[in-house]
Amino acid sequence: MTVKQPMVEERKEGDSSFSLFFQKKNLYKGIGLLAISVFFLLPVLRLVWLSFVDDGSLTLQYYKEVLREPATWNTVQNTLIIVAGSTILALVLGVLFSWIVAYVQLSGKRAMQLFIFLPFIIPSYITTLAWTQFFSASGPVTAVLSWLPGSLEAPNLYSMGGIILLLGISHYPLVYLFTVNVFRKIPRELEEAAATSGLSKKQAFRKVVLPLALPGIASGGLIAFLSNLDNFGIPAFLGTPANIRVLSTYIYEQVVGFGPSAFSRAAVLSVILGIIALLGTVLQWFLLRRSRVNETNRSDSTPRIYLSAGKQKLLEASLWIFLLVTSLMPLITMGALSLISAYGVPFNLENLSLRNYEYVFLTDSKPISALTNSLQLAFFTMLVCLVLGTAMAYLRFKYPDWSTKVAELFMTIPFALPGTVFALCMIFMWLEPVPGWNPGIYGTVWILFIAYATRFLVLQVRGSYTAFLQIDPSMEEAARISGAAGWVKWRRILLPLLFPGILSGALLVFLMALTELTVSSLLWSSGSETIGVVIFGYEQAGYSTYSTAFSTVLVLGILLGGGLFMLLGNIWDRKVLKNK
Amino acid sequence: MIKVTNLTKKYGSFTALHSIDLEIGDGEFIAVLGPSGCGKTTLLKLLAGFMGPTEGTIAMDDLVLASTKRVLPPEKRNIGMVFQSFALWPHMTVAEHVKFPLSYHPNKIKEGKNELQERINRVLKLVGLNELANRYPSELSGGQKQRVALARAIAPLPNLLLMDEPLSALDVELRMEMRKEIQKLHRETKASIVFVTHDQGEALAIADKIVVMNQGRIEQIAPPEVLYTRPETEFVATFVGKCNLVKGQWQNDRFVPAIDLKNVWPDLGVADSFKESGIYPVRPEQFLLMPEKSDGLQGIVSFVQYQGHEIHYTVEVGEESWTIHDSVFASRFNTGDFVGISLKNAPVQKASLVSN
Numbered sequence: 020m021t022v023k024q025p026m027v028e029e030r031k032e033g034d035s036s037f038s039l040f041f042q043k044k045n046l047y048k049g050i051g052l053l054a055i056s057v058f059f060l061l062p063v064l065r066l067v068w069l070s071f072v073d074d075g076s077l078t079l080q081y082y083k084e085v086l087r088e089p090a091t092w093n094t095v096q097n098t099l100i101i102v103a104g105s106t107i108l109a110l111v112l113g114v115l116f117s118w119i120v121a122y123v124q125l126s127g128k129r130a131m132q133l134f135i136f137l138p139f140i141i142p143s144y145i146t147t148l149a150w151t152q153f154f155s156a157s158g159p160v161t162a163v164l165s166w167l168p169g170s171l172e173a174p175n176l177y178s179m180g181g182i183i184l185l186l187g188i189s190h191y192p193l194v195y196l197f198t199v200n201v202f203r204k205i206p207r208e209l210e211e212a213a214a215t216s217g218l219s220k221k222q223a224f225r226k227v228v229l230p231l232a233l234p235g236i237a238s239g240g241l242i243a244f245l246s247n248l249d250n251f252g253i254p255a256f257l258g259t260p261a262n263i264r265v266l267s268t269y270i271y272e273q274v275v276g277f278g279p280s281a282f283s284r285a286a287v288l289s290v291i292l293g294i295i296a297l298l299g300t301v302l303q304w305f306l307l308r309r310s311r312v313n314e315t316n317r318s319d320s321t322p323r324i325y326l327s328a329g330k331q332k333l334l335e336a337s338l339w340i341f342l343l344v345t346s347l348m349p350l351i352t353m354g355a356l357s358l359i360s361a362y363g364v365p366f367n368l369e370n371l372s373l374r375n376y377e378y379v380f381l382t383d384s385k386p387i388s389a390l391t392n393s394l395q396l397a398f399f400t401m402l403v404c405l406v407l408g409t410a411m412a413y414l415r416f417k418y419p420d421w422s423t424k425v426a427e428l429f430m431t432i433p434f435a436l437p438g439t440v441f442a443l444c445m446i447f448m449w450l451e452p453v454p455g456w457n458p459g460i461y462g463t464v465w466i467l468f469i470a471y472a473t474r475f476l477v478l479q480v481r482g483s484y485t486a487f488l489q490i491d492p493s494m495e496e497a498a499r500i501s502g503a504a505g506w507v508k509w510r511r512i513l514l515p516l517l518f519p520g521i522l523s524g525a526l527l528v529f530l531m532a533l534t535e536l537t538v539s540s541l542l543w544s545s546g547s548e549t550i551g552v553v554i555f556g557y558e559q560a561g562y563s564t565y566s567t568a569f570s571t572v573l574v575l576g577i578l579l580g581g582g583l584f585m586l587l588g589n590i591w592d593r594k595v596l597k598n599k
Numbered sequence: 600m601i602k603v604t605n606l607t608k609k610y611g612s613f614t615a616l617h618s619i620d621l622e623i624g625d626g627e628f629i630a631v632l633g634p635s636g637c638g639k640t641t642l643l644k645l646l647a648g649f650m651g652p653t654e655g656t657i658a659m660d661d662l663v664l665a666s667t668k669r670v671l672p673p674e675k676r677n678i679g680m681v682f683q684s685f686a687l688w689p690h691m692t693v694a695e696h697v698k699f700p701l702s703y704h705p706n707k708i709k710e711g712k713n714e715l716q717e718r719i720n721r722v723l724k725l726v727g728l729n730e731l732a733n734r735y736p737s738e739l740s741g742g743q744k745q746r747v748a749l750a751r752a753i754a755p756l757p758n759l760l761l762m763d764e765p766l767s768a769l770d771v772e773l774r775m776e777m778r779k780e781i782q783k784l785h786r787e788t789k790a791s792i793v794f795v796t797h798d799q800g801e802a803l804a805i806a807d808k809i810v811v812m813n814q815g816r817i818e819q820i821a822p823p824e825v826l827y828t829r830p831e832t833e834f835v836a837t838f839v840g841k842c843n844l845v846k847g848q849w850q851n852d853r854f855v856p857a858i859d860l861k862n863v864w865p866d867l868g869v870a871d872s873f874k875e876s877g878i879y880p881v882r883p884e885q886f887l888l889m890p891e892k893s894d895g896l897q898g899i900v901s902f903v904q905y906q907g908h909e910i911h912y913t914v915e916v917g918e919e920s921w922t923i924h925d926s927v928f929a930s931r932f933n934t935g936d937f938v939g940i941s942l943k944n945a946p947v948q949k950a951s952l953v954s955n
Contacts, residue, residue: 497682503699515690
């Protein structure tokens with residue numbers, strides 16, 4: 020995929036369709052799309068194909084086998100209950116927060132947003148670990164409850180309810196992200212028009228605001244639904260000890276169980292999981308069938324509802340308590356409990372030690388090598404995505420025709436697929452890229468690299484594309500009129516303007532790759548452990564104190580990195596872009 | 600001299616420009632005037648080199664800038680351009696904006712640093728920004744941003760200066776001031792200017808020659824006063840002069856309106872094309888309003904709008920409604936009044952009124 024001179028491109032568009040160049044252009048498009056479908060589409064097709072094949076002949080045998088087992092139906096039922104419950108929880112929390120932040124007069128909204136996003140940048144398995152510590156025998160919840168009269172016990176997180184709670188808490192930021200701007204973009208005049216037509220505030224909300232916000236709420240709900248369905252860490256950490264299986268953990272168990280038909284059975288379960296994901300998408304489409312979104316509306320973030328001083332303070336206080344309890348307290352508890360010498364002993368001075376840290380970083384060699392692996396993988400994934408994703412975004416921006424749209428759609432597939440399903444696709448694709456030829460990619464760190472790059476590329480494409488959209492085309496045109504072409508134009512004009520947007524995309528890719536668990540848990544091999552795999556391993560072996568110590572270091576690292584990024588962004592904005 | 604020959608541009612099946620021919624003399628100030636979608640922006644983009652023509656050529660002196668076979672990219676053309684949105688780079692100071700084309704433009708300063716700095720200072724002084732050389736765009740007002748955009752465009756002394764509705768982002772007061780500023784720059788730099796606008800007042804005020812475009816075709820090319828007083832097409836008559844198109848019969852140099860055959864109007868300079876189609880284009884200020892029961896066409900006033908320096912009447916005459924502007928010092932009429940309408944005894948306009 021080469022970047023052609025745009026002017027030449029546009030000129031030729033008007034030419035006769037029989038000219039040599041036109042044919043060549045279609046040739047380039049064809050080659051590009053073919054390459055993209057090999058990497059992004061073919062793996063999925065091979066997975067579906069494998070679920071129907073046995074010894075080279077078509078069969079429905081695996082479907083019959085899997086569908087006849089009560090365990091399958093039990094798992095599907097668990098999955099549906101958990102996904103429905105957690106999606107509703109995420110929707111309620113997300114919509115409530117976005118409505119309050121968008122419309123109600125509150126102080127400290129920026130700080131609130133940061134805390135809303137905290138569960139989003141901390142990987143969900145670490146959040147889960149933190150919550151289990153929060154509710155553990157030595158945690159603060161038990162301590163508070165023992166003070167109170169009556170024999171109250173901390174709720175058991177290792178249950179359906181616990182899984183639903185953590186999925187909901189981890190994914191409501193997604194709903195918030197999708198709805199807060201939708202609320203802000205609903206013109207306040209519409210509410211005022213409703214009021215002058217005689218509707219009360221409540222009626223106006225129900226008849227005007229809610230229908231207009233529905234598209235945003237529905238897309239937020241779909242993303243939460245897909246994330247809940249996809250999540251592996253939370254049901255693996257909480258469900259496995261309680262013998263509660265959902266499809267993502269069940270597929271994982273099939274694959275690591277290595278039965279004779281493990282891969283084929285896993286493929287069948289993946290297809291079932293894929294069908295549920297598809298049903299969710301259809302439901303969203305059905306809800307949105309008749310709604311029209313006005314994209315040109317300006318975002319209006321001045322408050323629309325003013326509370327009395329007392330009520331405002333009360334609301335602020337309750338929001339902060341909720342945010343601190345759900346996002347910060349569990350992490351602090353985890354940090355504190357990582358310092359006690361053995362699991363279950365009370366938290367007091369004599370039990371404090373750095374023994375767990377000593378074991379994790381000095382005695383055991385795996386965490387350090389996992390840290391190195393993950394950092395390297397994340398760095399190179401980021402680099403590859405940065406270059407390819409930005410190039411793709413530029414093509415998509417410059418030539419918005421069907422070919423680039425289809426290319427982007429293909430690139431979205433690996434990210435939209437549930438992680439366990441995607442990992443299986445990667446195995447089937449790269450075990451023998453051409454049937455009968457095993458280049459030895461599976462079983463090395465390379466399969467992880469390929470999987471990360473294909474899964475997270477779309478994040479960079481979206482990030483860079485948004486950055487391109489935000490600069491006026493006349494910026495580039497003014498540079499060319501002034502005589503700057505090629506590299507000078509990029510170096511002096513485009514890159515300084517694009518940098519913040521591209522960088523935030525790259526950092527998201529880095530963060531996702533660094534803490535990835537779902538895909539890695541199926542693709543890792545001895546010597547290529549990642550951070551997620553090691554923490555998961557400790558947890559499965561019952562070494563909670565080690566996993567909390569490792570996780571605490573990781574959380575501190577992420578927070579430090581996030582802080583640095585925000586600082587850098589602010590400096591860039593002020594010093595380079597001269598925004599005030 | 601810029602010579603545009605048979606220039607056609609198609610987007611798919613849509614033709615944005617229909618074989619345009621145009622000559623721009625050295626140092627000439629040309630306004631391209633037309634409603635949105637008339638092809639004026641396409642013409643400008645073709646002159647700049649952001650795209651190539653479907654047919655035809657553009658040549659500057661003896662150099663072919665664009666043909667169907669070869670398009671010289673904008674960075675290699677000896678041009679400058681002022682954008683509608685100013686297109687200032689947020690990360691560069693005012694001085695850096697001026698320095699940028701001086702470093703990369705085909706006319707870049709090849710001599711030493713002193714010459715470069717001297718030219719930057721001279722350009723900044725010309726647009727009155729020497730005090731603000733180290734400011735960033737976010738620290739400038741709208742008018743100052745406009746001056747930076749102008750400075751950047753003229754700095755390398757291009758042969759051709761393109762302006763894409765440069766004043767439309769400014770408020771009315773500032774627009775008047777910047778018109779003068781642009782006229783001054785034109786005098787000082789002696790560059791040919793192509794100024795695209797949809798505001799007929801702006802085009803009349805500023806240009807040596809106006810090109811009126813409509814639906815991808817050139818309607819008329821003429822100096823402002825000729826264009827205003829002797830329009831040649833219905834579009835130019837209504838778009839530029841806001842004329843009422845009165846139907847009737849031309850008998851030699853006399854016109855008889857179809858509504859009332861008793862009236863005979865003299866020819867005050869109507870183009871032959873209108874005489875052939877039996878139309879008299881009358882500008883709102885050419886009508887004379889008279890009290891009830893006087894001679895002339897009979898009409899009834901349906902709207903009265905007070906404008907300060909004049910009064911705009913809408914008068915129903917037969918099946919049609921005409922717009923008539925009258926002085927505030929003339930006798931007034933109210934809604935519902937019956938009036939007589941005739942032509943003011945204006946001097947006869949001839950094509951040779953303004954030398955070309």
